[in-house]
Amino acid sequence: MNRRECLALLGMIAALPASVQAQQPDATRRLGVLSVTAAEDAIGQARSTILVEALAGHGWKERDNLRIDWRSGGGDRARIARLADELVALKPDILLAVGTPSVEELRQRTATIPIVFAVVTDPVSQGFVKNLAHPGGNVTGFTDYDGPLAGKWLEMLTQVTPPVRRVFVVYNPATAPFAPLMLRTIEEAARTLHVTIEPAPVNDAGSIAALASRKDGGLLVLPDFFTMANRADLLAAIAEASVPAVFWSRTFVEEGGLMSYSTDSAEQLRRAASYIDRILKGAPAADLPVQNPTKFELTINLKTAKALGVTLPAGLLAIADDVIE
16 A cells, blocks of 8 residues: 555545444444442442453443443432543543433533433433434433332232231332322222331431331332441341331342342443444434333241241242242
8 A cells, every 4th residue: 555545544434424433343432320329338349340351242342442430429419420520521422321310410510421321210201312223312221110010029029927007108208200100000009908008208317217116017118228327237227126027139139138129230231331332333212212121039038037937829939030049
């Protein structure tokens, strides 16, 4: 190739659209990740590992062709807002928002940088996207909630022996704006299951400790980054109350809770990696449909059941994905 041909080739490359240039193997791209969990939390560490492995499976490797800027909010909404400022200021090629508060803060700061979310409930009602099939704008991703899920949680509690006739629904109104949607589903199921539902809002250490006095029923803990961040105190209060409880994440059960029925957050992050890959290769976020969960897992802690003096039906144990003994 002579000098004139070389210059012509360089001119053609410079004229290529950014989306095409991004696909070149030696182009280093930048991903900003904002999570509601703490960096040192076991959940946050596990999610980071899963994401890195999934991205590598698509050919995106840290310190090779991808730089990842990690930010973790530790359950502190004000901190999440500050970290969102930091990430947007770095001008990454794409952002990953793990948890509802992360999406809220990032989308307030940019309408141009693509945002992929995971572990988020009801993105349409919260105004993150126009609809699931055609999200529009710069936001898309993967939800952690399917409509019948809340009713399933209640049904599980009613299968406990001795029977549960009153259920206290635990959530923080400030950090779970989607709670009314779930409460409606739970109340509808309650009429069929002949149980009484009572909201039990929590927003600080004192209100969590007060749950220890709820000794006349069972507890149903809704998806909420506040309950996850404060799960040690929450589990301690429930243990003091000595009542059965069902949770939205297996993490609670692994740390002493009775049972959970949940979406697989690891699977969501793997699927989010596929969207990150597609967007980095030129696909508009607006054209990628928001996807509901496809994989669920039932986890039961028999050690906790024994400590509570409750019995779970053989049928429920038989379909459990994991039984902790």
